[in-house]
Amino acid sequence: MGKKQKQKVTLPPLLPPEVPEEEIEVSDEDVNFVTKNRAYAGFVSRLDTQSITKHVSRVANTKEDDLEALYEKRLRKKTLENEEKKGIEVDRVDALPVKTLDGKLYYKTVPKEAKKSEDSDKENENEGDKGVFKLNKAERRAKLKKKKKDEKKQGKELDQSEEDVPQNPQSDVLVEVKEDLTAAEVAEAKQLKIAELGTALLADPESNIKFLKELLSLCKDGDKSIEKAALLSSLVVFRDIIPGYRIRLPTEKEQEMNVSKGVKKTRYFEATLLSSYKAYLQRLITLQRLPEFNRVVVRCFCTLLDAHPHFNFSDNLISAVVRNLSSGDDVVRKHCSTTIQSLFKNEAKHGGEATVEAVQLIANLVKIYDCQLHPDSIDVFLALSFDEDLARKTADDDKAKRKKNKRGKNSDEQSRRAVSDNKRSKQELVSKTREEVNADFKAASLALDETEQRRMQARTLSAVFNTYFRVLKHTIQLDTIRSKINATSSVVPRGAHPLLSSCLKGVGMFAHLIDLDFMADLLKHLKILASGTNSGHSESPLTVSERLECCIVAFKVMRKNLDALNVDLQDFFIQLYNLILEYRPGRDQGQILAEALKIMLCDDRQHDMQRAGAFIKRLASSTLCFGSAESMAALVTVKNLLQKNVKCRYMLENDVGGVSGSIVKYHPYSSDPHLSGALASVLWELNLLSKHYHPTISTMASTISKMTTASNQVYMATVPPQQAYNELLLEKEQFNIKSDMKLHNKRKRGDHVLSGEDESSSLEVDEDGFLKKLSHHFTAVHDIAENEKLRRELDLATLSLQLHDEYKKRLKVKKEGSKLKKRKHL
Known part of the structure; x- marks a missing residue:
C-alpha cells in the first residue's frame, strides 16, 4: 500500500507564502475559539514539523539554499506545460487576425497535445531518483512498458485526427504549383x-x-x-x-x-x-x-x-x-x-x-x-x-526484230556452210559477251527498259479506265434503281454522283488512249447519261452541268479518234438543243455551257442549215433570261454561226420574214432542231438586247443585227465563247449598274459604237423623289385597305341592327295577339 501511495502522489502541494512571524496578527475571535475548544485544537501541539517539511519538499537531505532553486525550476516547467496545453499560435499567413474594440490583434490558436521529449523524460527520471521515493528495477520496467503503450495509443489517435482534420487548401495549391513547375521543367x-x-x-x-x-x-x-x-x-x-x-x-x-x-x-x-x-x-x-x-x-x-x-x-x-x-x-x-x-x-x-x-x-x-x-x-x-509513242515504237521494233530474225536465219545457214567450226565458236563467244555487256549496262543505267515501261503503262491505263468505266456504270445503275423506286412520284430526286464530273474530265483527257473496242460502249453510255432516258421521267436525276459534260466528252472522244471512228453525233446535238432551255444561271455552271457551245457549235466546221438556224434562234431567245456572262457566250456563238452560214443571215431581215422552206411554220418548243422551222422566224431578240443594261452586250447585239450577207466584220469576231464568258465575269466584278427613274435612256440611231469600246451613259437617280413616291404609294394602298376593312365592319353592324329591330317587332306582335286572346276569353 505504501508503494501504491507513493506512486499516486505525483505533484507536491504549493508552499504557503513566507511571512515573518513578527508580521502575523491573530484576531480575538481566533483566540476565543481556541480557548473554548482546546480538545479539538490539541493535535496541533503533537504535530511532527520535521517530517512535514520532508514530505512537502520531497527532497531528502537537501539544504535550504538548494531548495529555493529547485522550486523555481519546477515552477518554470509548470508554466511551460500550461502554455502547451493552452495552444499554439497559427501561422499568420494561414489565418486572418481578429481586432478587438481596444485595437489589439488576436490570432487563432489550435490545441496541441503535450508530448514529452526524451530529454524531459530523463529529467523526470533524474528528479524521481533525487526524490524521496526511489523505484526498483521491476517498477522501472513496468513504467517503461506502460510508457510505450501510451505512446502507441497517442500515435494512433494522432493519425486518426490527421485524417479527420481537412487539409489546408492553400497548401494543396502550393503543392500543385510545385508539381506544375516541375512538369514544365x-x-x-x-x-x-x-x-x-x-x-x-x-x-x-x-x-x-x-x-x-x-x-x-x-x-x-x-x-x-x-x-x-x-x-x-x-x-x-x-x-x-x-x-x-x-x-x-x-x-x-x-x-x-x-x-x-x-x-x-x-x-x-x-x-x-x-x-x-x-x-x-x-x-x-x-x-x-x-x-x-x-x-x-x-x-x-x-x-x-x-x-x-x-x-x-x-x-x-x-x-x-x-x-x-x-x-x-x-x-x-x-x-x-x-x-x-x-x-x-x-x-x-x-x-x-x-x-x-x-x-x-x-x-x-x-x-x-x-x-x-x-x-x-x-x-x-x-x-x-x-x-x-511508246506503243508505236514497240510495235515497230517487234516488226523489225521479226525481219532481222528471218534474215538472220538465212544468213546463218549460208555462213554455217562456208565457215569452219573454229570460226563458229568465236562468233558465239563474241555474241554472248555482247549480250552480257548490254545486260550489265541496262542494270547500271537509271533508265528503264522499254518493255518494262510499256508493261507498267499498260497496268496504269487498265486501272485508270476500269475506275472510269465503273463510275459510269454505277451512275446508270443508280439512276435506274431510283427511277423504279420513284415511279409513282412526279419529281425524281437528284442523286449524288460525286465522282461523275471528275470521271468525265478524265475520259475526255485520255480519250485518245482508249481501246477502239470500247468506243461504241462508251458513246452508248454517254448518250444515256446525257439524255436521262433511263429514269423514265421528264426530269433527269443528273444536273444540267453533268449532262452537258457528257456531250462534251463524246465530242472529245470522237475528235481524238477521228481516223478510226465514223459516228453520228446527232443525238448529242439534240440534247444540247434541249439543255439550253433547262439551263438556269446561278444553279448550273456557265463555264461548262460555254465549253459545250465552243466544242459542239463553234469548232465544228460543217453545219446543217436547219440545225444552225435552230441553235441561232434558241440561243438568241435564251439570252433574254441569261446572266450577262452567259448572254455574252451565247451571242458570240450566234455570231460564229452566222459567219459560217451565210443563208441564216436572212433571219436578220424583218421585211422578208425569214427563209421559206419545207417547214414554213416556226415551232419554238420542238425538241429536234431539224423540225423547229427556225429559218422561218426573225431574230427580234437582238433589238431588245441592243437596249441591254450592260454596254458590251448591247454593242454585241447591235453589231450582229447589222450583219449583212456581204460583210463579215463583227465586234469580237475571233473571241471564243469561253474567253467571252470569263472576261465578262471579271468585268462584272467592277461593273456597277445605274438605273434612272427618269427617261434619259433614249438613244439615237447611229450612236452604237462599232469598235471595242463600251458605251457610257450618263444616268442620274433622284433618290429623294423616288422614296417620296414609294412612301405615298404605300400610304395610299394602306388607306385603301383600311377603308375596305371599315366598310365591311360597318355593313356587318348595320345588318345586325336591322335583325335586332325585326326581332323586336315580332315580339310586340306576339304580345298584342296574346292580350287579345285573353280579352276574348274574359
Missing part, C-alpha cells in the same frame, strides 16, 4: 534533349546512329506535346539521312564473311536505320487513330513519301496516303492529293513502280466504297502522263 528538358539528339544525328549520322532509338523512345512519351515534337524531329532526321537507294540487309552467309571496318560500320548504320524507320512508321500508324494526332501523322506520311518514294516500306506509305484521299478534313485531303500528284509527276525518283501501286490502290478504294468518295480521290489521275 521536365518538358523543357525533354525538348532540349530532342533538339540535341536531332542535331547530333544530322551532323554525323553514321557515328551517332545509336541516338536514333533514344529519339524514337520520346515518341512514346505520355505528354502529347512532347510526342508531337519528337515525331516532327524524327521526320526531319529521316528525310535527311535516308540514302538514295533501297537497303538490303546482308544474309547469314554474308555476315559470316570477314569484312573491313568501314563495311561493318555501314552495315550497322543501315540495319539500325531500317529497324528504327520501321518502328517509326508503326508508331505513326498507331497514333493515326487518335484525332489530335491525325494531321501530324498525315504530314509525316506525305513528307516521307514525297522525299523518298524509292525507299523501303514505300508500299505502306502509299496505302496510308491513299486512304486519306477522301478524308473529311480539308487540310488532310489537300495534303494527300498534292503528294500523290507529285508522285505521278516525278517518276524519275521511283521508276514508275510507285505510280502503278498508287493507281491500283485508288481503283480498289473506289470499288470498295462503291464510288461514294470525294472527287479529289480520282482527280489525281489528271496528273498522270503517258507516252503516246
